[in-house]
Amino acid sequence: MSDVSLTQAAELAANYFGINGTATSLPGEIDDNFRIEAEGRTYVLKISPPDTSAAILAARQFVMTRLAASTMAYAFPAPPLGHEDIVALPDGRSLTVVTWIEGVPYAEAGRFADIAQDIGLLAGTVVRGLEGFDHPALHYEDQWDLAEAHNTIRELSSNITLRSDRALVDDVLDHLIVRAPLLQKLPKQVIHGDINDLNVLVDDGEIAGLIDFGDTRHSWRIGELAIAATYIMLGTDDPIAIAEDVVTGYVEVAHATRDEAEAIYDLIRARLAVSVCVAASRRHLGNEHHTVSEDAAWELLERLDYVDAIAAATRLAAAAGYDAPEPTSTILERRDRAMGHALSLSYSTSPSGPLHIIRGEGAYLYDTMGRRYLDCVNNVAHVGHSHPDVVAAATDQMFLLNTNTRYLHDNVITYAERLLEELPDHLDVMYFTNSGSEANELALRMARATTERRGIAVLDHGYHGNTSSMVELSPYKFNGPGGDGQPEWVTVLPLSDPYRPEPDRDYRAVCEWLLDERPPVAGLIAESIVGCGGQVMPDTGDLHSAYEAVKERGGVCIADEIQTGFGRVGSHFWAFELHGLEPDIVTMGKPIGNGHPMGAVATTADIADDFNNGMEYFNTFGGNPVSAAIGIAVLEVIEEEGLQDHARKVGSYLLTELRRLMDSHDAIGDVRGNGLFLGMEFVTDRESKIPNPAVTAAVVGNAKENGVLLSIDGPHHNVIKIKPPLVFSTEDADRLVGVVHTALGHVAL
Incomplete structure (x- = not known):
């Protein structure tokens, strides 16, 4: 309740503006507002608190004056001629006066659905009237600004105690985050910012005017439409149809870009979420102005949770004159024309079609319409999709330098040292590549160089990369569709599967027989948990037998940690440690760069010396400063976040x-x-x-x-x-x- 009496309000109007009349109290969220009736004319006296910016008050005066002069279709409050001044009271508060607009708030007029298109016309008229106008004081942050909705929801949603309600606003937040790249590009201008059912005045079934410019700011232009649509949708039987009418009215007088049109539905939900979050955070203050429409907002938010977001966004974009977004079938046709058909596509036979993913965060992926998917299969984003520390490491280094390893640079040396700290002591030399396939290819070259043999042993069903050599030695590929079968130089050892044990088989004897029957091997390359074999962890004793049989015959053992390394198995940093194995070479890829293309090979000094046979090893991008910075960041995140x-x-x-x-x-x-x-x-x-x-x-x-x-x-x-x-x-x-x-x-x- 205001501490200014009606008598004092009348005196202030008379003393500072020469308006002599009687005062009546009006509702207000921040300002103390009074209706002043004087000599056949009516005004609104506004008393703003001490912390109100005089520059913002002046800017709002300019906005009201501009709108009042721009159209005769609606009435807008404006400072009366000769009373444009902003009066600073001794106690720090500010006085302004504007003209009174006749009419009843739409919320109190007995709602009538056929006003929806007119609401859109009003919003469009305001946008057109303020087009090209700007004022520096109106560039400010506020919790009601739709451009700040993600921050408001994130900061205030903890005040919502009911878990199901919290889930609703969290879902809105997720959509805003995934749509951020689109939203950040939306055009901005000065807008009214609060065309709601209390600020729209109606008279005899028609819109008479618009009041309350307390939220006027520089923000997303289409936010004017989204806010207006939000409040007219409250309590209606078909809210999306109502929103369509609002959009139809808006585009009669104002233009909406395609990006704006496609953002309307998300911004409507954002306004609802902001409203309930603010209400929850301020309810304890007892200011019912914040909660007057809370129940209706929750009801609409819950109803929209059952609406197909894609269909709703498409309908609103169509109401703005835009065709539906490019269908999946068309994108698939473009892909088929431009890209090789040997490339696989997840969910290509799914009834709802493949996924069009545009963003990732943590353990989640998001599609073009903001749908969130729990990613249970992407072991590349090891420390979480788009981890900010990894992104920062990449961008910071990219601003400085990216080149090859023919120049000295701290990053690659530091990274090599950090990786070696995670490995057994006998592995003391690092090489860097751009992928796990390259790492395994390099490991194969090393094995052949140190043993002067060509053959290689593998576990059945194993897969080790997409290069020619890796496809030739991977049973998963050479025994699969399009494969050429087992090459003469490859020895396939059986995959010991604890789910389908063969108790009568002497695994060691089988391995020795196969190795003796086939060409001498340079080494064995094996995963310690065989992914393409069906996530099979071979019996520890059998894997030891394979390692020992190969080493006894002069071969080296390569632990392929491309899928399983960097702490994924939990109890150990590397999967070979689960079995107590001692590999001669360890290869790394996939998770090493959290999505950045990287690979690495660790080996012994002796093998590295044998590999240094006069043929230079050079990899244009392997170990570059950016990749090394990313690799360091990934290791730091693994450690710091446990x-x-x-x-x-x-x-x-x-x-x-x-x-x-x-x-x-x-x-x-x-x-x-x-x-x-x-x-x-x-x-x-x-x-x-x-x-x-x-x-x-x-x-x-x-x-x-x-x-x-x-x-x-x-x-x-x-x-x-x-x-x-x-x-x-x-x-x-x-x-x-x-x-x-x-x-x-x-x-x-």
């Missing part, structure tokens, strides 16, 4: 919860793995263990439709691989388990 131990804890929890599903779903034959490198194998029944690829595909497809991304591997395509970013949380694990449980419930077994 991600290895996090992978251990969350992975153990997830493994336990997935195994619980086996109690209610017989189709799950096995759940296995370490840390956050897990696999679920699906079978027709647990006794026969016959692979069930149909159920596997159905679960993955259903999970995608429910916002969880998974992938399939294994020679029989019946294993779901789970290898998310290491920031994957227990809450994410619960969501994954719940989605798999639901999916299995929908699958006809």
Whole structure:
């Protein structure tokens, strides 16, 4: 309640503006407002608090005067001629006076739906009237500014105590974040900023005018329309249809770019989320002005949660005169014309089509319409998609220098030293490449150089890269579609699978027989958990036997850590440590750069000396300053955020919860793995263990439709691989388990 009495208000109007009349109190959020009736004319006296900027008050006066002069269609309050001054009171408060506008607030007039298009016309008229006008005082940050909605929601949403309500505003925030690249490019100008149902005055069923310029600011132009549409949608049976009418009216007098038109729906939801967040944070102050429309805002926000966001955004863009966004089928046609058909595309046969992903954050990916997907398969974004520390390391170094390793630079040396600290002491030399495939290719060259042999041993179903040599030595490729079969120089050792044990087999004897029957090998290259084989962790004793058999015959052992390294397995930094192995060469890739193309090879000084045979090794981009800076940042994030131990804890929890599903779903034959490198194998029944690829595909497809991304591997395509970013949380694990449980419930077994 104002501490200014009606008598005092009348005296202020008389003393400072020469307006003699009687005062009546008016509602106001920040200012004390009074209606002054004097000599047949009516005014509004506004008393602003001491912290109000005089420059902002003056700018608002200019805005009102400009609008009042720009159109006769609507009435706008404006300082009366001769009373444009802003009076500074001794106590620091400010006085202004504007003309009174006749009419009743739309919120109090008994809502009528056919006003929607007129609301759009009003918003468009304001935008047109203020086009080209600017004032430095109106460039300020405020929690009601839609351009700051993401910050407002992030800062205030903790005041929302009901979990389901909090989830609604969090979803809005997620959409704003993923749409940020589009939103940041939206045109800005001075707008009214609060065309709501209390500020729009109506008279005899028509809009009479617009009041309350207290939120006038420089912001997104289309925000004027979005805010106006938000309040007219409250309490309506078909809010999207109402919004369409508002848009139709707006574009009759003002232009909306395609980007603006496609942002309208997101900004409507943003305004609702800001409204409920502000209401929640200020309710304890007892200022009902902030909560007067809160229930209606929540009701609309909940209703929109059940609306197809793509369809709604498309309808509003169409109302602005734009065709629907380019359909997936058209994008696929363009891709087919411009790119090679050997490239795979996830979910290409899904009923809803493949994903068009434009952004990632943490363990989540976002598509063009702001849909959020829990990424359970992308082990490249090791420390989380778009980790700010990694991004900063890359951009900071890119501003300074990027060149090759023929020049001295601290970054690559520091990075080599940091990696060696994570490796066993006998591995003391580093080389850098641009991918895991390159790293394995280099390791193969080293093995051949140090042994002067050409042959190589591998584990069955293994995959080690996309170069010619790696395809030739990978059973996953040479025994698969389009493959040429096993080359003469490749020895394939059996993959020891604990889920399908062969107790009568002498694994060591089999390995020795194969190695003796085939051409002498330079070495063995093997993953310690075989990903393409179906997330299979070979029996530790058998893997030891393979290593020993190769080393006894003069070969070297290469640990392929491209998928499993850098703390993913939780209990150890490298997967070969799970088995107590001592490799001669370790190769790295995928997670090493958190999405930046990098690879590395660690080896012994003796092997490095043998490789230094006069043929220079040079890699144009391997170990460049930017890549090295990124690699250092990734290691620092792993350490500082405790991600290895996090992978251990969350992975153990997830493994336990997935195994619980086996109690209610017989189709799950096995759940296995370490840390956050897990696999679920699906079978027709647990006794026969016959692979069930149909159920596997159905679960993955259903999970995608429910916002969880998974992938399939294994020679029989019946294993779901789970290898998310290491920031994957227990809450994410619960969501994954719940989605798999639901999916299995929908699958006809």
